[in-house]
Amino acid sequence: MKGLTGKRVLITGASSGIGAGMAKVLAREGCKLVLHFNRNEAGIEKTLKTVTEFGVEASILQCDFRQPETLNAFFQQAWSVFDGLDGLVNNAGVVSKTTALKDADGTQFMNTLAVNLQAPYLLSTAFAKACIAAKQGGAIVNNSSIHAQATCEWFSAYAASKAGLDAMSKVQAVEWGQHGIRVNVLAPGVVPVERTHTILSEPNMAKKWHEKIPAGRYGTTEEMGEATAYLLSDATAWMTGSVLTLDGGLIARGNYPSR
Template sequence: MDFTGKTILVTGAGKGIGRAIAKLAAARGASVVAMTRTAADLESLEAEIGCRSIVVDLSDAAATRAAAREAMPVDYLVNNAGTTALDSVLDVSAETFDLLYAVNTRAPLILAQEYAKDRIAKGLGGAIVNVSSISSFIGFADHAAYCASKGALDAMTRVMANELGRKGIRVNAVNPTVTLTPMAVKAWSDPDKAGGMLSRIPLGRFAEPDEVAEVILYLLGDGAAMVNGVTMPVDGGFMSD
């Protein structure tokens, strides 16, 4: 779809999947509002695509709401920002659990609230894509808080789709396998763990950020006008194993 004349808000736009989304959206004509916590990442993205940038720590609820209101109006929202931690069920701390829920689950809710309120007040429809993970489906060892936060995000996506769909706003999630981003490389640095993961992917490789971005833009676009409330694996067939 050509997004000329449309504005897309992308969180976590400085690196990885978020940066790929921002660059692909801009290449297809969109104006991009890029949101992340690292100013240097946004400066380099601005130089590449001429986006509007907002620096915010999404673990701070009040700052997230203020940033969301600053970003409006936009036509589409991509809740891509996320964080992870390697902790077992026995070892995960309350502080880590709260941080992952704040960034991975609460921040998307706050952003969706502000986006939807703005669109509804203007009598407009729209589309939201939440970037989740196959970790919402699979209980990966040492990912207690991450799996829980992404499972909650998928559940929230379905509730959003139910409620906001009645207002003309579609809400879907994408659930990538390991994607070759800095966060994923750190999380899967153990060769034995990475090899075991690869052995379960029929296509035999991890995902590239651009491949995930393509699916996200499809879900935002008119070609997905009847797609609402899905959690779509982008996993090379991992879930079919």
């Protein structure tokens, strides 16, 4: 993809699922990668092995995003691996599901916001400051969700975090456009990952989802990687403040009865 070879990119949450798919595609495109994980050491080692098979340089870094005071040091470490970064992919996230009534003290709500919204805020801001100081541009991709656009029961914390991420991305795009820093959002629909493999491959569940999705199937982690590569590449040099939805048409279809 245009202008991606040699770009230095930090991907958060690269130890499984969509983040691992993004790492694979970006490695194929010749990016140098800093791969973040929190607890899944076996997963990040697997991602590292996959990307190095493409012959690119890569390094792994651990950080728990529920500890915001550690994020600046984490970012500085990530920046120093390749003496700078051209891209930041805020992918790490927790898909929390609970009713607000069961989370009355807001613990799950605050943890969800810490990982899904506060961490991207702090990392993106550190990235923008570093790019401006280095007199270079940069590209940020924030992995949001269709839950920012239309949601359902159990998702008040998750949907709020992702809607906040969409809104924040637009403001940052506006503020940082003058510095050549682009901020765009990826909004995936249903993408089976290790975490959801058992439930989504259950035949009844798969049938229900496939009927709801106009394209008739789930998305793949590599498709999310392709879209991320596009958003980081020079093909989207004039694109900023946008939300790219990849959901097989799920959101486009209203909740009307089937004909």
